[in-house]
Amino acid sequence: xxxxxxxxxxxxxxxAIATASLVxxxxxxxxxxxxxxxxxxxxxxQLRGRQEYIRQGCVYCHSQQPRDPSQAxxxxxxxxxxxxxxxxxxxxxxxxxxxxTGPDLLNIGARQPSADWQLGHLYxxxxxxxxxxxxxxPFLFEVxxxxxxxxxVVALPPQFAPAGGVxxxxxxxxxxxxxxxxxxxxxxxxAPLADASPASK
Amino acid sequence: xxxxLLLLSSFIIAVTGLFFFIxxxxxxxxxxDAAGAKVIFSLGxxxxxxxxxATGAGQRELQRAMTASHGEPDAxxxxxxxxxxxxxxxxxxxxxxxxxxxxxxxxxxxxxxxxKLHEPDWLTQYAWLSFGRIRTIHLNAVAYGWAPMxxxxxxxxxxxxxxxxxxxxxxxxxxxxxxxxxxxxIGVGCIAVGINDGMEWLEIPGQVGVLFAVGGAMIGLxxxxxxxxxxxxxxxxxxxxxxxxLFWFPVLYIVAKLPNLHFGVEQATMNWWFGHNVLGLFYTxxxxxxxxxFLPKVIGRPIQSYNLSLIGFWCLAFFYGQVGGHxxxxxxxxxxxxxxxxxQSIMMIVPVVxxxxxxxxxxxxxxxxxxHSPTLRFVVLGGMMYTLSSIQGSFEALRSVNTITHFTHFxxxxxxxxxxxxVTLVMFGAIYFAMPRIVSREWPxxxxxxxxxxxxxxxxxxxxxxLTTAGLLQGYAMVDASKPFMESVRVTLxxxxxxxxxxxxMTLGHLVFATHFVLMALAxxxxxxxxxxxxxxxxxx
Numbered sequence: 016x017x018x019x020x021x022x023x024x025x026x027x028x029x030x031a032i033a034t035a036s037l038v039x040x041x042x043x044x045x046x047x048x049x050x051x052x053x054x055x056x057x058x059x060x061q062l063r064g065r066q067e068y069i070r071q072g073c074v075y076c077h078s079q080q081p082r083d084p085s086q087a088x089x090x091x092x093x094x095x096x097x098x099x100x101x102x103x104x105x106x107x108x109x110x111x112x113x114x115x116t117g118p119d120l121l122n123i124g125a126r127q128p129s130a131d132w133q134l135g136h137l138y139x140x141x142x143x144x145x146x147x148x149x150x151x152x153p154f155l156f157e158v159x160x161x162x163x164x165x166x167x168v169v170a171l172p173p174q175f176a177p178a179g180g181v182x183x184x185x186x187x188x189x190x191x192x193x194x195x196x197x198x199x200x201x202x203x204x205x206a207p208l209a210d211a212s213p214a215s216k
Numbered sequence: 217x218x219x220x221l222l223l224l225s226s227f228i229i230a231v232t233g234l235f236f237f238i239x240x241x242x243x244x245x246x247x248x249d250a251a252g253a254k255v256i257f258s259l260g261x262x263x264x265x266x267x268x269x270a271t272g273a274g275q276r277e278l279q280r281a282m283t284a285s286h287g288e289p290d291a292x293x294x295x296x297x298x299x300x301x302x303x304x305x306x307x308x309x310x311x312x313x314x315x316x317x318x319x320x321x322x323x324x325x326x327x328x329x330x331x332k333l334h335e336p337d338w339l340t341q342y343a344w345l346s347f348g349r350i351r352t353i354h355l356n357a358v359a360y361g362w363a364p365m366x367x368x369x370x371x372x373x374x375x376x377x378x379x380x381x382x383x384x385x386x387x388x389x390x391x392x393x394x395x396x397x398x399x400x401x402i403g404v405g406c407i408a409v410g411i412n413d414g415m416e417w418l419e420i421p422g423q424v425g426v427l428f429a430v431g432g433a434m435i436g437l438x439x440x441x442x443x444x445x446x447x448x449x450x451x452x453x454x455x456x457x458x459x460x461x462l463f464w465f466p467v468l469y470i471v472a473k474l475p476n477l478h479f480g481v482e483q484a485t486m487n488w489w490f491g492h493n494v495l496g497l498f499y500t501x502x503x504x505x506x507x508x509x510f511l512p513k514v515i516g517r518p519i520q521s522y523n524l525s526l527i528g529f530w531c532l533a534f535f536y537g538q539v540g541g542h543x544x545x546x547x548x549x550x551x552x553x554x555x556x557x558x559x560q561s562i563m564m565i566v567p568v569v570x571x572x573x574x575x576x577x578x579x580x581x582x583x584x585x586x587x588h589s590p591t592l593r594f595v596v597l598g599g600m601m602y603t604l605s606s607i608q609g610s611f612e613a614l615r616s617v618n619t620i621t622h623f624t625h626f627x628x629x630x631x632x633x634x635x636x637x638x639v640t641l642v643m644f645g646a647i648y649f650a651m652p653r654i655v656s657r658e659w660p661x662x663x664x665x666x667x668x669x670x671x672x673x674x675x676x677x678x679x680x681x682x683l684t685t686a687g688l689l690q691g692y693a694m695v696d697a698s699k700p701f702m703e704s705v706r707v708t709l710x711x712x713x714x715x716x717x718x719x720x721x722m723t724l725g726h727l728v729f730a731t732h733f734v735l736m737a738l739a740x741x742x743x744x745x746x747x748x749x750x751x752x753x754x755x756x757x
Contacts, residue, residue, distance in 0.1 A: 018451045019443055019459070026460035026533060030467055030497070032230055033537025036223070036556055037489035038471065041482045044550055048481075070410030072348020078623055082546040086619055088697035098548040103480035108414040111484045111547060115623035115694065116333070118701050140336070146702055148333055148709075150347045151340045 050104035053202030057105055057194075064194025067187050068110065071152065078112035079121040079198070095122035099204040117149055124199040133192040134169045134184050142175035155188040223552050227559070230534045253522035255452045256378065256513055258293035264516045268652035269590040271662050278588035282515055296380060303382035304373045305654045307389035307438070309737075311369030312647055312654075314397050316733050318361025321404075323723040325354035330719045334712045344408040352407050352419055359417060359494065360400050360428065363635065365393070366643040367502035368435050371458045373650045374509050375439060378455050380448050384441035392434025399427025415483070417491040422473040429470065436462045453525040457505035460533060464497040481549055488540035495634060496536035500602075503642045504532075504571065507599050510649055512578060514592045515585050520577035524570045531567035535560045542613035545622060561613035568606040575599045590665045594645030597673065601637030605630060620695060625708060625715075626687025629680055636676060636722075644668070644729065651736060660741025664732040668725050675721025682714030 057065060068074070081089040083097040090096060098121055103109060127133065135142060138156050140149040158180045162168045167189055169182040176182065184192075254262065265278045329351040332338055339345045376383040403420030406412065412419045420428075439462055443455075451459075472490040512519050519525055541549065541557030579585075579596060586593050608630055611617055621627060648665060652658050659665060686708040693704035735741050 022451070022456055022459050023463055025530070026463055027467075029230075029533040029537055030464055030493075032534070033489065033493065034467075034471065036538055037540055037553065038482075038486045041485045041550060041553060042478075045480070045482045069412055069414040071343075071346065072352055072412075074414070074416070075348055075351055080547045086546050086615075087695050091697040092701055100481040100548050102548065103484075106480045107478075107483070109480055109483040109487065110414065111481075111544070113416065113543060113623065113627065116625075116705070144702065146706055148336045148705055150332060150336050152346065153340055154343045154346075 045100050048100045048104070051099060051101035051200070051202065051204055054102060054104060054200070055197075057197060060190055060193045061197045062194075064190035064192065064197075065110075067191040068194055069108075071191075073120075074110050074112045076112075076114050076116035076149070077118065077120045078115050079119065080111045081119055081121055089119060092118065093122070093126050094119040095125070095200055096204060098200060102200045102204070117147075120195070120198055121200055122198060124196040125201045128196060130192050130196060131170050133195055134167070134188060135171050135175075137188055137191065138169055138171065138182055139175050142172050152188070155185050155191070157183045157185060159183050220552065223556055227556075230538075234530050234534045252450045252452065253512070253518035253525075255448050255450050256454075256509060257289075257516075257518070258297065259290035261289035261293075262516060262518060264289060265514060265585075265589075266516065267514050267589045267591055267649070269648035269659060269665065270588055271658070274588045274662075278514075278585055281584040281588060282517070282582060293380075297377060299382055300376035300380065301373075301653045303386060304376050307383070307386045307393070308369045308373035308650060309654050310390050311365050311372065311393050311435075312651070312733075313737070314393060315362050315365035315369060315643075315647075316730050318357045318365060318400070319726050320730055322354050322357035322362055323719075323726045325350050325357060327716065327719045327723050329354055330712070330716045334709055334716065343410065349407055349410070352412070353404050355417070356400070356404060356407060356420060358635065360403065360420065361397075363499050363639055363643075365397075366647065367499060367506075367639070368393075370506050370643060370646040370650060371462075371502055372435070372438060373654065374454060374505070375442055375458070378448070378452050378509065379442055379446035381442060381445050383438055384445060385438040388434045388437040392431045392437070394431075395427050395434065396431030399424050399431060402427070415487050417494060418472055418487065422475060425469065425473050429466065432466060432469075436466075452509075453519075453522065453529060454505035454509045456526070456529050457501035457508070460529075461498050461501040461505075464493070464501075468493050468497065481547075484544060484547070485541060485549055485553060488543040489537075490540070492540035492543065493537055495631075496532070496539065499635065499639045500536070501529075501532065503598070503602070503639045504528075506642050506646045507571075507575070507595055507602075510591055510595050510646055511575065511599070514589050514595075514649070515579075515582050517578060517582070519574060520580075521574055524574045528567040528570035528574070531563070531570065535563040535567065539564065539609075539613065542618065545613070545615055545618040558613045558615070561610050564606060565610050568603055568610075571599075572603040590662075590669070591645045591649040593669055594641045594648065598638050598641030598645060601633055601641060605633035605638055608633065620691035621687060622691075624687040624690040624694070625683050625712075626691060629683035629687055632676075632683070633680060637680070641672070644672075647733075651733070655736060655739075657736060657739060657743070659732065660735055660743070661732060664728050668729045668732070671725030671728060672722050675718045675723075675725060677718070679715055679718030679722065682711045682718060686711035686715065 080098050081094040081096065084090045102121070103111075132143065136144070137152045139151050140147040141151075156169065158177050159166070160180055162181050162183060167184040169184055171182060263282070265275065265282055267275055267278055270278060328339075328345065329347055332347045332350070336347075343349065372383065372386075372389055400420075403424045406421055406424060407419055411421055413421055439459065443459075468490055472486060478486050508519060508525060538560040539557050541553045542561050545554050545558070547554075575596070586596060612621055612627070612630060648659070689707040689711070690704045693699050693707055694701070
């Protein structure tokens with residue numbers, strides 16, 4: 016049995032080293048990282064919208080992590096300052112993302128604060144951004160003959176509006192937009208996280 | 217907490233541990249003719265080909281392409297292998313059947329999402345078909361369906377052969393597979409309706425994941441039972457890879473799914489610790505185990521340097537686990553972590569070169585065998601893709617390269633080079649070898665095997681070149697501040713269409729493969745012989 020024991024114990028040691036360095040150490044180092052000053056907890060509506068963001072899989076095309084200007088011109092695109100760990104204090108699960116098929120969204124609320132624009136863009140992205148390859152989300156909207164009281168009517172450029180009806184945003188679409196508008200980390204970061212940052216004492 | 221010191225010590229522990237394990241395992245480390253490599257052969261079998269996927273004529277050609285056989289293999293040992301194959305046939309068949317089903321689901325979902333990237337207004341009325349969901353269904357059908365079902369099916373089938381005994385506890389594996397697949401079906405349904413844990417590779421809700429944990433453990437049980445009654449002194453290198461992978465995966469999955477523990481940026485590091493280790497510590501070792509078995513077995517030649525394969529194993533174990541941080545280069549995570557992952561990504565060159573050298577030296581002078589053996593064609597090409605994708609991955613982790621390729625389609629192309637070019641092709645080869653032994657029947661239409669090979673080989677070449685080009689153009693446009701963001705979208709469009717063409721050919725290849733698999737399982741088509749199992753023995757005598 017010598018072989019088997021060596022194999023399993025060796026395999027577990029290697030995995031323990033990997034887990035210690037990629038999971039346990041970051042856990043210990045970041046556990047007491049405070050929220051960046053100016054960061055507010057999500058409201059009920061924004062959290063529902065965040066869930067919608069997850070349900071629709073927005074994360075597969077949009078990152079939420081602007082890079083440092085010395086690495087890439089993210090700041091010049093209006094995506095904001097490089098983010099720090101404290102910016103994600105309220106984020107569970109994290110939505111950092113790995114693709115930029117579309118632009119970074121960590122500061123979309125500051126960059127495009129109009130709820131009407133956001134709703135119209137979700138209904139038909141190409142009405143606002145020619146050449147966009149973002150999917151349209153018609154199932155987050157209802158087309159009605161006329162709006163009922165309390166309905167959130169989406170203002171669309173005339174050539175994209177359905178003939179003989181109005182487009183009304185569902186609760187899900189409104190929640191999602193509330194979340195998008197809450198994405199605003201334009202307040203200054205205290206200190207960039209580094210090896211010797213005060214948080215890692 | 218002094219992070220650099222910890223980091224340095226972790227690195228030193230890893231390297232010291234590595235040398236310790238290699239030293240403790242091999243006494244004659246530089247002995248080129250290690251007995252361990254011969255464990256997979258019966259007495260007197262070296263020099264004799266085994267290729268159930270080839271026709272009778274193909275097998276004779278293959279044997280001629282190799283040097284002549286030295287004599288008759290020991291008949292009792294061959295009878296024992298017959299018993300070994302019979303003991304694993306049932307669970308292997310169940311797992312491979314599920315694998316083929318998920319391969320089709322994944323192909324159709326993948327092709328749909330690929331088309332949606334350049335036709336964004338196609339099929340937008342249905343939420344479950346929207347890009348964000350169908351792409352995720354594609355990933356999960358591959359990650360928890362095709363890849364693990366195929367790899368585990370092949371592993372269970374190889375195991376009794378490698379240990380020269382019969383598979384013990386096959387029933388557990390069958391029920392485990394059923395549980396696992398119920399879990400996966402529920403999980404994919406959850407994603408389709410939008411119930412989702414929100415992290416890449418970990419979308420399937422933790423509550424459903426319990427079925428993976430239980431089912432996976434049950435599939436792993438026969439490994440433990442069978443190991444206890446092994447009749448070989450030495451554990452062949454494939455058993456090392458398989459054994460480690462079966463213990464690694466549950467730890468990965470359970471740590472990743474611990475509820476209410478992970479937070480913010482820490483969760484991101486955990487996410488990529490998991491994401492990359494599923495590839496590196498689960499699919500990769502299981503596929504390498506298959507290469508290390510089938511390649512020498514088909515050509516009847518022990519692996520050139522057995523010691524090199526063990527060095528490769530321990531290097532992979534020590535370095536691969538720590539590479540995940542390279543998915544977060546430039547992100548808001550501790551700098552030391554990213555640096556560590558980049559260093560280990562580069563260190564991965566060591567086991568990859570060890571493997572590639574070994575494969576090349578074993579095949580050297582025998583590449584003509586590729587003409588006659590379908591198994592070898594898939595396995596050798598897959599092995600080459602492993603080398604390419606690993607070397608590419610090592611360099612992709614460097615900050616200078618990553619700045620361009622991160623966040624682009626280049627990464628997606630790279631992921632497919634690993635999981636498709638390597639893992640999937642190797643699994644195709646392994647299934648072509650194993651199925652005739654499992655159902656005691658030959659593949660009914662050899663031409664379909666050739667069609668499958670060329671469709672996926674050409675399709676994947678188109679896929680990879682298109683998507684890599686798309687990613688590079690996208691990446692260069694994105695770091696150029698003078699270009700608007702939309703430019704980085706526009707330049708990818710023709711190449712995304714190219715990717716759909718490649719993907720369509722691959723899907724067609726999979727349909728051919730699945731049809732052939734079903735025909736064989738149902739015993740349809742011409743029968744060219746009875747039980748194929750001992751036939752080469754009779755014909756080449």
